[in-house]
Amino acid sequence: MSTLGIISTNKARCRDCYRCVRICPVKAIRISEGQAQVDPTRCLACGTCVRECPQKAKQVRSDLARVQGMIADDGTVIASIAPSYVAAFPDYGGGLFAALLKKLGFTMVTETAVGAEMVARETARLVDEEPHAHVASACPALVDMIVKYHASAVGNIAPVVSPMVAHARYLKGRYGEEARVVFIGPCPAKKAEAELPDVAGAVDAVLTFEELRTWVDSSQVRKDQLRSADIDDILASLARLFPLEGGLAEAASMGPDLLRQDFVAISGSVEVEEMLENLKNGSTVRLFEALFCPGGCINGACFGDGKDVFRRRNYVLQHQKRAARPTDEADYAAAMEQTDLRRAVSENPIDRPQISEDEIRAVLARTGKTEPEDELNCGACGYHSCRDNAIAVLTGMAEHNMCIPWMRKVAERKTDQIIDNSPNGIVIVDSSLRIVDFNTAFAGLFSCGPGIVGKPLSTLMDPGDFEKVLARSVDRIVNKDVSFPAYHVSASMNVYRLEDEEMVVGILANVNKGTGGLSRLDHIRQETLSHAEEVIQKQMLMAQEIASILGETTSETRVLLRKLTELMKESEENGHGSTQ
Known part of the structure; x- marks a missing residue:
């Protein structure tokens, strides 16, 4: 099944979180230069990434303009609506949904559940005739997964078309090949299915519920102006349960023995994988009714109503109970007689190049995984194991820098190198x-x-500025001139707090070491002490000339006292520099 262009990435929204890689059941997301791209050859168009992307970066191809063009051509355009429409548009009950579509321009509004009824009966007949294990073929994403990734199970797929194709073939058989059929439902994979070569021409276009909602919102149609309208053609009954787990069996009226012993209804990719493993090991189940979305079609990727699956399920159940009349057996018999319900399913495996163990080990080594215990298998990259990621790197689907623990270590090492090679003195307390x-x-x-680690900062310097920042008395200390005479060091100091951590960083920049680099304050101290010694020596040597010398030394003593006074004043100040 070709999925070219059906699901794509909005690069402006993509934030490289690898969420789409993590949740894609078949890992069809290619990471290139940090951007997530959908690989159409691998993609199932299931829409899981569309539903799960937190940034809404995945988008489904819109066919709205094409459908509007069909209606503008004035031909017969028939809407085939999936039975889950009652849960997607609960405000348009009582015939208002059919009225809405006709107001938008559709010639007829019909139920896809009519095709589901045919498919259910044909599948039941097949199971009776061929007693080996069968997988129901209603879900296109499931069928595509088997065709591409599990070729050994292709023979288990029931060779029956999906309800969408069955209904479209029936409608064209009854109303003419020139009539155009538009399927409306919650599944983007239906767009790809409609373009398959062996069913092409049955469905002319597919709209998702979200596309229809966009159309309604932009139209001039007002709900209060609508008048109830009937669904056209045959009305469905039990097949309205098709979007729920077990809906096919209910529609086919399969006996309780088959339901209890030989029938299994499953949904979600995890259970699908378990089913495929069971088939590989020789299953005793005669029919697997499997739906790819968890909870069934009521959880389709393009449902778009925001309600939980349990409320949606109740809407579908209530809709089935309100069926206008029992199924007309004659109508269905005639419809099935004129409609080709069979199709051939053949494998179309994706290309899987042979990769050697040495190649895998080489990729693992690039991210520091040289021993088995180095492989964390944390899943942060989106892959189940480090080996899976290495294989994806070798096949061009991933990049080695997707390993988050490794990149964190690289970043830490780079940070350590930058800090360690900095000419500035850096300390953390x-x-x-x-x-x-x-x-x-x-x-x-x-x-x-290294022995200083764990020791008080006060063993090296006055921790006062660090205390202020730690106590949040100030936000930070910026470019404060400091000196440490015991180490012959002067510098400009910055002190700041590490956010979200009770730690403080001190950075000594513009460092000068030695007497040549002492601060102005230290120069005053040194000059004053030196000058004081000179004065004392002069007084001792020239005691005999005390009268004349006294006048000179008294003058020098006054200068000395002035400098000492200046020194005391500066020492009483709160330092020089700024705090913020």
Whole structure:
């Protein structure tokens, strides 16, 4: 089944979260340069990625303009509506839905459930005639999955067309080949099915419920102006349950023994995989009624009403109970007589290149997985295991940098290298002001080694600024001039808090080490002490000339005292630099 262009990615919305890779049942998402792209040769058009993408980056091809063009041509255009329409448009009950479609321009409005009734009866006949295990063929995504990925089970697919195709063939047989049939339902895979070569021409176009809702919203049709209208052609009954698990068996009126012993109704890709495994091992089940979406067609990817599947299920059940009249056996017999309900299903496996163990090991090694215990199999990349991801890399479906734990390690190493090679001294302390980490430059400034980790910051410097930031008295310290005379270091210090962590980082920039790099305050101290010694020596050497010398040294002493006074004033200030 070709799915070319049916599901695609809106690149502007894609955020590289790998959600679509993770939930795609057949891993049909190709990651290229960080962007998720749908591979049409692998895609089933099931719409799982459309339903699950948190950014709404996956989109389904719209055929709305083509259908509107058909109606504008004034020919006969027949709407074939899936039985789940009652759950998708619950506000249009009592004949209003048929009236709505006719107001939009459809010539006739008919129920796809009529085709489902035919398919159910034909499938029951097939099971009676051929007692081996069969898989019902109503779901196109399921059939495509088997055809592409499980060729050994192709022979188990019931060679019966889907309800959509059966109904379209019947309508064209009754109203003429020139009549155009538009199927309306919740499943994007129906668009691909309608274009299959062996059923092409039966269905002229497929609209999803979401496309129809868009059409209604943009039209001038008002609900309060609609008048109830009847469904055209044959009315359905039990086959209205087809979108639910077990609906086929109910429509076919299969006996309770078959239901209890030889019949299994399943839904969802996980149960489908289990069914295929059961078939591979030799199943005793005579009929698997399998629907690809969890919960059945009432959970189709393009349902779009926002209601939960349980409420949708109730709408469908109530609709079946309100069937206007029992199925007219003569009408159905005549319809089945004139309609070809069979089709041939052949395998069409995707290309799977042979990959050696050495190639897989080489890809794993690129992300640091050289031993089995290195393979975390965490699924963060979207694949079930590290080996699956490696195979995807080799087949061009994935990139090695999708490994989140590995990329985190790479980022941490790069960060460590940047910090360690920085010329600035960097230190990190915890909420107790104990040293957690530091870089090489800091170690060089304070002549410390690994043993300082866990020690109080106060063993190296005054932690006052760090305390202020930690206590949130200030947001941060910016470019504050500091000096550490014991280490002959002066610098510009920045202190800030690590968000969401009780840790504080200190960065010493514009570092000067040695007496040449002392701050102005340290220069005053050093110059004052040196000058004081000179004054004392002069006083001792020139004691005999005390009268004349005293005047000179008194003058120098006054200068000395002024500098000491300036020193005291600066030491009493709250430092120089700024806080924010």
